[in-house]
Amino acid sequence: MNEERNSAIGQELQQARLDKGLSLDDIQQSTKIQKRYLAAIESGQFDQLPGAFYERAFVRQYATAVGIDAVAFMQKYENEDAETPQPDLSAARVDADNVTRAGMHQNEETVADKTRSMMPKIIIGVVIVAIIAIIWAVVSSFAGSAKQESKNQSTVSVSTSQVANKDSSSKKASSKSSATTSSASESKSSASSSSKKASSKSSSEKKEKTAKVDLGESNVSGTTVTYDSVKAPNKAMKMQLKAEDGSSWMQVSDAAGTVLWNGTVEDSKTQEVDIPTSANGVQVSIGNALATKVSLNGKSVDLQSNNASVWHLNMNFTR
Missing domain, CATH: 1.10.260.40 (lambda repressor-like DNA-binding domains)
Structure with missing residues (x-):
């Protein structure tokens, strides 16, 4: 200002x-x-x-x-x-020393400069053509394999028909054996499907368990509440910032001080902030704590602001 x-x-x-x-x-x-x-x-x-x-x-x-x-x-x-007028830089140019100079004549672009500017486009064009050629070769290979497999299946079908016409009793025995094999295959497939479902359910439950957050104990000092040992999953997390009964002004940074999000959350709105796997903790500055709700991966965080408006939240992660 x-x-x-x-x-x-x-x-x-x-x-x-x-x-x-x-x-x-x-x-x-x-x-x-x-x-x-x-x-x-x-x-x-x-x-x-x-x-x-x-x-x-x-x-x-x-x-x-x-x-x-x-x-x-x-x-x-x-x-x-x-409404403050901005300087007109339409006549400005940037020289080779990276200094912007306004009101000076700009040199015409040379042939070498034009060639250099076109090189990225040429390279991109060559890469696109190469990708198309690779895709065409792969599709052709699959098409040839499918055609050969269809031919082999047709040959086997003709041979089976000839054998069946020569020996009717052999065909009946083969049919009975095929039915038995099919039944066994269906039983095996059913057992495999049940095993896969059980495995999938177990994997889903394990994944859900590892995504949970345990905040642990907290302590308040001045205008700051700190959660020293937050048990967090070894993966990216989501922090939800919700404003109730008024807008709220917030800034979220990681433990290294990098700002992950900064802005205003309007009344009855929720802002979701991505917390990367590399973050060892977060620091949240809140300009209207009375109107703010915070949660981490769906776990509600008690700000314990004691009716103070300006408040800070510190969280250290244990993964």
Whole structure:
């Protein structure tokens, strides 16, 4: 947020607070935001806030506390940023030293440059042709094998018919033997099918068991709840972030600090975040914990926020 807009936001929030006859202590009590941060917002000194994530969260909570529609309020100032004219870089060019220079004549593309730019397309075309040729060869091979197998089956059928015409009693014996063999084959097939079903059911139950999450014990310190030893499956997981009775502003990072998701979950909506197998844990920052529900692989996580709005959740995985 730029300084001019920060100042305008602070003045509007301060005026709304004064119109309602509220003090900064009253706002602190209702939002759980420290008074010094509220004063910094009113004076437009957003650099005094803990970080960029908290700027939006604190401003939204302040606006709600003084009776302002937080969503419309934020959109109003976001739209003002969108109306700021952007520099025209249509005449700019990037030189070989990776420096962008505007308003300078761009050299015409040489034949060598054109050839280099066409090489990827040529390579892709050659690869496509090669793939088509391989597919055609495989299909032709299968077609030839099927034709030869059909011919062999036809020859066997003719030979069997001739033998049957010469010896009727032999045909009857063969028919009886075939029926016996077919019955045994059906019994064997039925037993095999039952075995496969049992194996599939056992595999499914084992897979479901290994996908379960055990949160273990938790402890609360300040504005953070920590689950030190979460038993997690050795595979990717899903974290569900659901907003109830209001929108919620959240950021999910892995133990190394890489941001996996950052944004706002609107009222009655659910945001699903992928947790990769390589993650040893996650850290979740929540700007409106009172309206937020969190679960991991369908396992509900107790935030234990004690009615605080801004809250943090730390989870360490044991796989």
